[in-house]
Amino acid sequence: MPSRLSPLAIQTIQEILNKYTANFSKDVPGVCVSIHNTNGEDLLTCSSGKTGANGEEDMTNDHQFWMASLTKLITSVAVLQLVETGKLSLDDGEQLENLIPELKGLPILSRDATTGKMVLVPRKNLITVRQLLAHTAGFGYTFFSPELREYLKTNKISGLKLLEELNFISPLLFEPGTDFNYGAGSDIAGLALERATGMKLGDYVERNIFQPLQMENSTFDKDTSKKLKNLVKLNQRDPDNGTLREVPHVYSLNRSGKPDHFHSGGAGCFGTATDYAKFLSTLANDGVSPRTKHRILSSESIKYLFSNQLEHNPNFLRKPMIGIPGLTPNLQEFFPQAGSPPQGWGSSFVIALEDVMDTGRPKNTYHWYGLANMFYWIDIERGIVAVICAQVLPFFDPTCWELWKGVERAVYKGLIPSVKAKL
Known part of the structure; x- marks a missing residue:
């Protein structure tokens, strides 16, 4: 036992x-x-x-x-429930970017070797749900990324408004699938769930996780x-x-x-x-x-x-x-x-x-x-x-x-x- x-x-x-x-x-x-x-x-x-x-x-x-980032595990479980039913795919990048067209053409933030300034460069790889859950898609957090903070400051973007206004889909820090960076991948995954189900994330979780487990x-x-x-x-x-x-x-x-x-x-x-x-x-x-x-x-x-x-x-x-x-x-x-x-x-x-x-x-x-x-x-x-x-x-x-x-x-x-x- x-x-x-x-x-x-x-x-x-x-x-x-x-x-x-x-x-x-x-x-x-x-x-x-x-x-x-x-x-x-x-x-x-x-x-x-x-x-x-x-x-x-x-x-x-x-x-x-x-709960702060303890939320991420709840979101991962909710998203995997949709993978089980076929509403989301772990590896279909086209499906994800069609659900969230804001991802299409999202560039990579890079520092120019000559000027030292932050610049945006095109990416080659599609973003997948697997990468979002594993934090290998390239998204970052402002409180752990000086590069992202510099980009937001230069472009006069509020870090809080990234979330308040659903503009949190900021430039990537590397080519999707090539590295690890702890960041907003779970937020994007939660948004994918919302687009796939037509429900708010919290409403979906209430019905499919909180209620079944008596998390009252x-x-x-x-x-x-x-x-x-x-x-x-x-x-x-x-x-x-x-x-x-x-x-x-x-x-x-x-x-x-x-x-x-x-x-x-x-x-x-x-x-x-x-x-x-x-x-x-x-x-x-x-x-x-x-x-x-x-x-x-x-x-x-x-x-x-x-x-x-x-x-x-x-x-x-x-x-x-x-x-x-x-x-x-x-x-x-x-x-x-x-x-x-x-x-x-x-x-x-x-x-x-x-x-x-x-x-x-x-x-x-x-x-x-x-x-x-x-x-x-x-x-x-x-x-x-x-x-x-x-x-x-x-x-x-x-x-x-x-x-x-x-x-x-x-x-x-x-x-x-x-x-x-x-x-």
């Missing part, structure tokens, strides 16, 4: 959360952890601290978080949904004195108040830690909810979702990324590991091809992050999933990072052995 947690591990995890939230205006205001197994059991959902740096409200397990507190409608009642405050760390302050949520795309605002496939979901753990445990259980028994993906699609899309590029996250102060740090690599072993990438997450030595998490596990210091991992072999939710900027906050690692260590130190679950 899938794994369980020892009583000592449960106690230790709660103590870790209490430690890091004791000084809620200096360390982490509040955090919620949810750990489930593929039997459908909630092994531990616990919270600690406050909903914001002002300390006005206690954090509870019912509070909802901006998740939504893409931040400003109009009645489901979003307990949203945690977003907090930002002062770079000079390290204190935290509450700031407006950066990802309310419904600034006009219109009910048909853009649903971001890359970062537009809000929900509870428990809801997201239900989703993860379904994927770890071969696409079948262990609670409701609904299948949301076929076994074949699950295998694709967890397969390494970048075997030819085992160091794809080992390149410097220049961030934006207060939002994203400068990073030498996303997933540092001793000895720099090969890296793998599924359809929304890192695949640990070797043991994560500093926490005890074994190889062949999967994880990813969200901008406001959200983190999850999936361990199919042991039948366990976990999500750790905070709302702190900038990304990769050192205090949040240490909290993540502490929880992960406690899980693997206190994991009760079980029969291995198979993918």
